[in-house]
Amino acid sequence: MSGTISPTSEFDKPTVEKTENYSASVESVELGEDIDVDKEFGDYVQLGHELKSGGTFWTNLKNVEFPVTFKNRNNMVRFLGIFTSFAGILSGVDQSIISGASIGMNKALQLSDHENSLISSLMPLGAVAGSILMTPLSEHFGRKRAILISCILYTIGAIICAAAPDHETMYAGRFILGLGVGIEGGSVGVYIAECVPPTQRGNLVSLYQFFIAFGEVLGFAIAAIFFTVHGGWRFMVGSSLLFSTILLIGLLFLPESPRYLVYNNKYAEAINVYDRLRDISERTSKVEFLEMIKNAQAERKLRASQSRVQVWLDLFTIPRNRRALFYAVIMVSLGQLTGINAVMYYLSTMMANIGFSEENAVFMSLVGGGALWLGTIPAILYMDRFGRRVWGMNLVGFTIGLVLVGVGYLIPLETQRAAALGVYLTGLILYMGFFGAYACLTWVLPAESFSIGTRSIGMTICSSFLYLWAFTVTYNFNRMKSAMTYTGLTIGFYGGIAFLGFFYQIFFMPETKGKTLEEIDDIFEKPSMEIAKENLRNMKRFLTK
Template sequence: MSSNLSEKAVDQQKEFGLLKSTSSVDSVHEVEAGVKVGEDDDNYFFSEDQILTQIKVYEDEIANTPVTKTLRQRMRRMEFCEVNFSNKTYMVIMLGFFASFAGILSGVDQSTISGASYGMKASLKLTSDEDSLISSLMPLGAVGGSILLTPLSEYFGRKVALVISCIFYTIGGILCAAAQDVHTMYAGRFLIGVGVGIEGGGVGVYIAESVPSTVRGSLVSLYQFNIALGELVGYVIGVIFFDVKGGWRYMLGSSLVFSTILFVGLFFLPESPRWLIHKGYDVEAYKVWRRLRDTSDLGNKREFLEMKHAAEQDRQLKEQESRFKSMFDLILIPRNRRALLYSIMMVSLGQLTGINAIMYYMSTLMGQIGFSPKQAVAMSMVGGAALLIGTIPAILYMDKFGRRPWSMTIIGFSVGLVLVGVGYQIDLNTNLAAAEGVYLTGQILYNIFFGTYATLTWVVPSESFSLATRSIGMTICSAFLYLWAFTVTYNFNKMKDAFTYTGLTLGFYGGIAIVIGIPYQLLFMPETKDKTLEEIDDIFEMPTRQLVKQNLKNLKDYVSGNRKSI
């Protein structure tokens, strides 16, 4: 630390574990002199010495921060169940693992309701409409949860919002497992949905704000992997309890195990450093940063300065604007509007191509193609396993190859939808084996390629918005995601009757993927690989026509062999 620190300041740093200076020039690696810091229009550039100087000034400010009673209380709350590793990579992995574990809860819910529907219909004497509403109330509740996401994550913190989602999960799971009538089941499913809505938008933001840009895509993708893993686990649970008396209650109650694991695990994780600095909690933000980054690395110093600079700019803008105007920044500012439209389009494509309807009604679809009820539940594991396998390449290589190449997996799952539609056209009485073979092949292709594609529907929104609009942006995107999920799920039976199974899977879902999805992503999708969240701001400052022009040029170069990626 600087020699001008008072004895009291040094004592404070010992107490908070921030004494050791990371500003020594000897401790950093050689880098190029022109390092950009900040996101303003003046394009400020700082040399290595300037970065080190600014970090030193910042550390000195922290050292001389008065230790008020409020600050001491906040620090003690942070230190509760605090875990530290000398190798910061382990802390990053731990954060990504436990935060993304929330996906298992969502996945288990989606698949257990499919197997539970057989026993639940008889036990609760459900009509067809009541059965559809029970399945679709989860995504409807998730719309409500998405709306709650902004106030919860903005005022209480990203991590605390996830803890609250666990509470909704737990209460909802208990109600579903113990339900004696359809209305209790409605309430339980809706509350589970609220938990899903808070979690769905919150996990991506929490991970994206906390981990390095080099692994951000992979760790956010891990959330989709866990959704797929949860779906597979749910199908296995369905098979285990299918012949057990009242087994549907055990299926639906199984989510309590996973919500408890997540609830406990979250207490060992830090709050998002970007949220802390956004709220002006500089001491806490820097301490969390030291838990998650090697602060002897110049690149990490640079990222921290970018983060601080962006937060200061946001605070200055909020002071200059009225509260009413700031609420509409997401729409009025072109950079924010582009990010919003892009993110909404990505989550909409993920839902309107049929994944939730297919997963919720997997057992029904399998039964339609000729399997017995128990076989249908068991064969649903094939689709769940394929979805899980499909997420693995994205986790391993999302940050190596970028976002745009993975978006083209939409072509692969479109082929799967074609085969599913063809499978329904084969006469079951004369060619049962052929019908089942074509259908299962289509299901496997669809789920494998969609597993990869689905990771983008979480990665893209989590990294597209500016710090000031991230909460409200994710709220809107999550609301669209679950609103589409509710619409597709609730209307599945009606759409199936109107379109036929072939028309629904091949015509409607496949048509959206091929006619809208592929052209949109080729023309309008930016590449954000290896960019910090602050650098991504510059990408969305680019006018749309310029982005389209750049994407067309890149596509032309790729086709001609002059470029390795689209």
């Protein structure tokens, strides 16, 4: 008997028939009405046992997996969250390494300002293309294998960059690296969100931003290590080879998303994976799995009568989907149009402009990268405790940092060097630290906002916007700086967008803390003005306590 489960296999036929009659609402399931939760769930467990008894070798080979199981299911959840989030190191290293590498690379390849800007910005442009590829890859191959594909692209891109004899080859290498970043960026958040319990979702998806920030620190550290080495910039841009190899090995021990398997009628595989991620003796776990099947079945029925174009149109024409899309895009945009990528890519240059030597500027970049990394730690520990709305107020902190950075450039270095450096570095640390905490939201919120049928497409659009804004801000940084000055750019443009974003969050940001992905569907069924009124009522109650 084959271990591969298809929608027409003997394992799935009974399940499909049962779920056809599964008409209880989410509320009914939770209350135990209309269906016997234990019996219904037990039938799926039996399907999993039958699959195991038939042999799972071919199933594991197909899924590119060497399964591991922990007695404590929380340890398996943490293992999955940590290793998947490790992908962020690749993204972080490739974002920050160019800041230090550009000094030696500019001289070796004799780059003009325009060519330098293109090399820096082609990675986020490639990430836009990678984000577009993410949906067909993750839907056809699965969430985990999409991340594996991103590892392969990282490896190819790093080799091309390290061996590049001219700027045209660097263009190609950076673009291919961007493809990996884009596929990874959309896939990781969805994969983790679909695998982990709702009480840990915010913390573990935030871990991805933690590793991005840690990768950015590593990128600056690698640049500092190889700065004085002849041809050191080649070692810098090729360093992601090491991290892509580690990620590839770790992914071999992780399962496919149970929600992806359910959505594709692979119930036996799904329950076996779910058993590795939850204590299935608990009623809440049983209810979550049955809700997952109910929602997936409803989405499949809807998609069966629709073309691919209609699925995309549903994101805009169905109010629930449109609200989630608009909200997620706004939050992603706030994370990018406030200047973080421009600051990261040109941090060494900005340090040199404030008065540091070229070598010291590379070393001092570690200050900004370190603050960004440390800022993500509270998000991992406390976001699920305080909630998304409270966490969004980190925007205020990094706006203050932007103001101080802008003021630092106004203080004359010749007469008040200590004051200029002090104000600038204080602003940089505040900006990076608070942004590190805030940036976790830009991965958590899109990953949990969309329905299961639109999640891949929604994340594709969000990731595309994220990297499109990153490309726009990075590519135009030098021209915007010349037109607005450093102070005008940081305070007027980046700070102004953050100021507007504060009021959007106050009125229209819903609270999704501790809710299952299925419960979040209900939140976005509400009109935006109803959400705004609820937020205002909650604020009044809080202020009058």
